[in-house]
Amino acid sequence: MTPDDAVARAAIRDDLDATLVVEAAAGTGKTTELVNRILRVLEVGPTTMDEVVAVTFTEKAAGELKLRLREALETARARAASADVRRRLDEALERLEEAHVNTIHGFCAELIRERPVEARVDPLFAVLTGPQADQLYNRAFQSWLQESLADPTEGVRRALRRTSAPIFGVASGDGDGPVDRLRRAGRLLAEWRSFPEPWRRPPFDRASAIGGVLELLHRLASLSEEPAYLRDNLYADTDAARRLSRQIKLEESFGQIDHDGWEARLVDLVRDRGISRTRKGSGARYGKHASRTEVLAARDALFAALQQFKQSADGDLAACLQQDLAGATTRYQDLKSAAGVLDFTDLLARARDLIRDDAAVRQHLQRAFRRIFVDEFQDTDPIQAEILLLLAGGEPGKLFIVGDPKQAIYRFRGTDVETYWRVRDLLEAQGGRTLQLTTSYRSVPPIQRFVNAAFERQMVEDRRTLQSGYVPLARSREDEPSQPAIIALPVPRPYGRRSFGGLKASD
Numbered sequence: 001m002t003p004d005d006a007v008a009r010a011a012i013r014d015d016l017d018a019t020l021v022v023e024a025a026a027g028t029g030k031t032t033e034l035v036n037r038i039l040r041v042l043e044v045g046p047t048t049m050d051e052v053v054a055v056t057f058t059e060k061a062a063g064e065l066k067l068r069l070r071e072a073l074e075t076a077r078a079r080a081a082s083a084d085v086r087r088r089l090d091e092a093l094e095r096l097e098e099a100h101v102n103t104i105h106g107f108c109a110e111l112i113r114e115r116p117v118e119a120r121v122d123p124l125f126a127v128l129t130g131p132q133a134d135q136l137y138n139r140a141f142q143s144w145l146q147e148s149l150a151d152p153t154e155g156v157r158r159a160l161r162r163t164s165a166p167i168f169g170v171a172s173g174d175g176d177g178p179v180d181r182l183r184r185a186g187r188l189l190a191e192w193r194s195f196p197e198p199w200r201r202p203p204f205d206r207a208s209a210i211g212g213v214l215e216l217l218h219r220l221a222s223l224s225e226e227p228a229y230l231r232d233n234l235y236a237d238t239d240a241a242r243r244l245s246r247q248i249k250l251e252e253s254f255g256q257i258d259h260d261g262w263e264a265r266l267v268d269l270v271r272d273r274g275i276s277r278t279r280k281g282s283g284a285r286y287g288k289h290a291s292r293t294e295v296l297a298a299r300d301a302l303f304a305a306l307q308q309f310k311q312s313a314d315g316d317l318a319a320c321l322q323q324d325l326a327g328a329t330t331r332y333q334d335l336k337s338a339a340g341v342l343d344f345t346d347l348l349a350r351a352r353d354l355i356r357d358d359a360a361v362r363q364h365l366q367r368a369f370r371r372i373f374v375d376e377f378q379d380t381d382p383i384q385a386e387i388l389l390l391l392a393g394g395e396p397g398k399l400f401i402v403g404d405p406k407q408a409i410y411r412f413r414g415t416d417v418e419t420y421w422r423v424r425d426l427l428e429a430q431g432g433r434t435l436q437l438t439t440s441y442r443s444v445p446p447i448q449r450f451v452n453a454a455f456e457r458q459m460v461e462d463r464r465t466l467q468s469g470y471v472p473l474a475r476s477r478e479d480e481p482s483q484p485a486i487i488a489l490p491v492p493r494p495y496g497r498r499s500f501g502g503l504k505a506s507d
Contacts, residue, residue, distance in 0.1 A: 004438070019433070021427055027442025028441065031068070035069055043089065049095040050099060051368065054099070054373040115361055119351070127342055128342065128343045140331035140334075153324045159182050160178045160182065199318065201315075217244065217302055224295050228283075234278065234279060234295060235286075244269060267314070366395075380423070381419060394430050416466055444477065447486060
């Protein structure tokens with residue numbers, strides 16, 4: 001254990017009047033230190049078990065935390081130095097099942113059930129499971145979609161023209177059609193309904209952008225249509241571009257301008273393997289009228305334009321749908337209200353609104369909960385963070401959080417490292433301290449050295465890209481020379497040069 005690490009662990013146990021943010025990697029004992037601090041708070045008093053809040057983010061983790069706390073209390077009671085300490089620990093054990101050791105969602109449900117009128121919910125509300133919430137949303141979505149199809153908005157119209165082609169990671173037949181994708185997008189937006197502000201929609205001249213890409217498409221088709229050798233790999237791989245060019249020219253010849261359909265087909269072309277991974281073929285001359293260099297340059301120009309177009313079109317479409325799908329979210333909310341049920345997002349939003357908007361309730365809860373402990377804080381989203389900060393009320397020593405910003409990987413759920421940094425900076429501005437635990441008890445020293453060497457240069461904190469910094473691990477034991485800790489194995493080549501996923505490129 002390094003001197004700095006020992007100082008940090010001592011502060012966790014003894015500096016009970018300071019707000020602390022503990023950053024620690026897996027295997028450094030951060031949950032153990034959280035339990036030690038809870039135990040110390042109960043030993044010295046005057047905080048009692050029912051005044052302690054300890055939250056984490058999964059049912060399993062909450063159960064394990066309560067079990068570890070019980071074991072620590074029993075051990076500490078057996079070695080208590082005084083009758084007063086033993087009495088306080090006895091009382092804590094007796095009331096452990098009443099303690100607020102729970103998931104953040106479970107804790108919020110407790111708060112709402114205590115004040116259903118103030119929270120404006122059915123006093124007998126039930127909490128939907130994930131599948132139940134999905135099923136109810138599907139009902140709302142289908143009802144909304146049927147009405148929307150009578151006069152579709154721009155976003156719905158464009159989204160439904162996108163093809164049903166399988167995408168990477170989704171097997172064919174797994175419901176990846178346009179309606180299924182639209183429903184999934186709506187479901188995700190329903191979970192983000194606490195952030196209703198319109199998404200930024202930069203200017204995007206879709207018709208002009210499509211026209212520019214079509215010029216490049218027709219140029220590549222013209223250059224590549226007459227190869228000297230029909231089995232030329234470059235000719236084979238650009239076939240999709242020629243077919244699309246012919247289709248669009250035919251439609252234009254009939255006076256048909258279909259920007260929605262052309263957008264969808266140009267986006268599909270980006271995923272075409274021949275266009276995205278074009279083989280060069282061999283020989284300087286491609287055909288009578290074009291060199292191989294000219295065809296390859298035309299392909300590169302088209303592919304770059306397609307990628308840029310897809311990015312712009314997808315972003316523009318997402319901003320459209322964010323507003324268009326609000327109607328489905330409203331119907332989903334209405335169905336829940338009629339059934340007297342809440343989903344997980346409701347638990348957070350209702351609890352936050354209750355604490356934030358009702359001063360009497362907020363002051364009561366701030367007095368009732370004297371100590372708040374948060375495990376795995378990197379999994380906290382903005383609403384959860386707001387709840388915890390409101391309950392803490394800026395009181396020194398009341399809030400203790402542990403986490404690892406490197407593990408903030410659930411950005412799709414709104415839990416990214418930016419939220420972690422924002423809360424940490426706020427607490428430091430209020431006089432809190434950030435501590436680092438670096439001693440790893442999980443791995444032997446050679447593995448720690450290997451990990452440090454691999455990640456220390458690669459993981460550099462960058463707030464612009466939301467990249468957390470790497471903190472080197474320190475060893476807790478001596479080397480074990482009897483057997484190697486790290487064995488380097490060659491990586492096999494599972495596929496041939498021209499195969500992918502077990503299929504040859506020609507299949």
